[in-house]
Amino acid sequence: MAMLDAHIHLSxxxxxxxxxxxxxxxxxxxxxxxxxSMDNDSSRTTLELAAKSNLVLPFVxxxxxxxxxxxxxxxxxxxxxxxxxSGIGEIGLDKTxxxxxxxxxxxxxxxxxxxxxxxxLKKPVSVHSRKTLDEILEIIPSYCISGxxxxxxxxxxxxxxxxxxxxxxxxxxPVMVYSQDKQVLLSNTPRDKILVETDGPxxxxxxxxxxxxxxxxxxxxxxxxxxILGQSYDDSVSMLEQNSTRYLEA
Numbered sequence: 001m002a003m004l005d006a007h008i009h010l011s012x013x014x015x016x017x018x019x020x021x022x023x024x025x026x027x028x029x030x031x032x033x034x035x036x037s038m039d040n041d042s043s044r045t046t047l048e049l050a051a052k053s054n055l056v057l058p059f060v061x062x063x064x065x066x067x068x069x070x071x072x073x074x075x076x077x078x079x080x081x082x083x084x085x086s087g088i089g090e091i092g093l094d095k096t097x098x099x100x101x102x103x104x105x106x107x108x109x110x111x112x113x114x115x116x117x118x119x120x121l122k123k124p125v126s127v128h129s130r131k132t133l134d135e136i137l138e139i140i141p142s143y144c145i146s147g148x149x150x151x152x153x154x155x156x157x158x159x160x161x162x163x164x165x166x167x168x169x170x171x172x173x174p175v176m177v178y179s180q181d182k183q184v185l186l187s188n189t190p191r192d193k194i195l196v197e198t199d200g201p202x203x204x205x206x207x208x209x210x211x212x213x214x215x216x217x218x219x220x221x222x223x224x225x226x227x228i229l230g231q232s233y234d235d236s237v238s239m240l241e242q243n244s245t246r247y248l249e250a
Contacts, residue, residue: 002030002244003029003031003032003186003196003237003240004031004032004034004196004241005196005197005198005218006171006195006196006244006247007036008034008035008151008197008199008213009036009038009090010022010033010036010049011035011037011042011046011049012072012200012201014212016202017226020102021244025052025082027058027249029215029216029218029219030037030216031055033055033056033057034086034087034126034248035049035050035058035059035088037058037089037212038063038066039066040067040070040073040155043058043060043061043074046058046059046060047065047085050084051055058087059085059088059089059090059250060078060081060085060088060089060093061074061090061126061159062074062091062110062114063092063128064094065097067103067106067110068106071113074155075113078121079117079121086123086124087147087248088121088124089126089127089148089151090126090128091111091114091115091128092128092130093109093111093128094105094129094131094132095131095132096105096130096131098161102225112142115122115145118143119144124148124247125145125149127148129155130154131153133150133155136150137159137162140166147169147247147248147250148167148168148250149170149171149247150171150201151170152170152173152199153170153189154187166191169193169194169247170189170193170195171195172185172186172196172197173213174204174217176228177206186225186228186229187229191239192243192246194240194243195244196222196236196240198213198214198215198221200213200214200215201213222236222237
């Protein structure tokens, strides 16, 4: 059985010096990674990493923090590499990164343009929804994208229910190991819609000691998930593998 880190920034500079070790670890542990990108430059790095290992599944796109990045160049990059791109991400909305209504409109224009491209190319998406979940849940029905992941899901039970009605997948990461709120959300999530992630190189506290997230955290996340859901580790790995396949092949 294979495991999947559904959302990690392998193109981040923090990982580059140790990349050969990371790729070897992925092979040893049997973990694939949806390697998401931030902008044009990191998207090209992601594609280069994917060429080195078939365990790296390249997702390219413009993160809401980088909404001013060249959208036309990104569209060209995606279209030129559509045969090797596994998905589009990280994309989404986040008002934390905007100062004016014009900024948010630009951010939304980038998001919807890339959603449209994902729809036409039949690619899954990895979506950032911090503080904008309601807006994103309003946008989703306008697109026919069955592989729609709300990464690091942090909504309410009502928002979770709406996301499930729309057919979204949601992912939980290392914070779920020590956050009771996330454990409650996980326990209320339909099992066929759950994925796990690290969102590396984000740093996590408590038992993770503020270390940058590594793909090797995934077995620990799955172990905790198993305890919360009341099932065996092997059953959890099997469940997540089936969910990952449906997400990626949607």
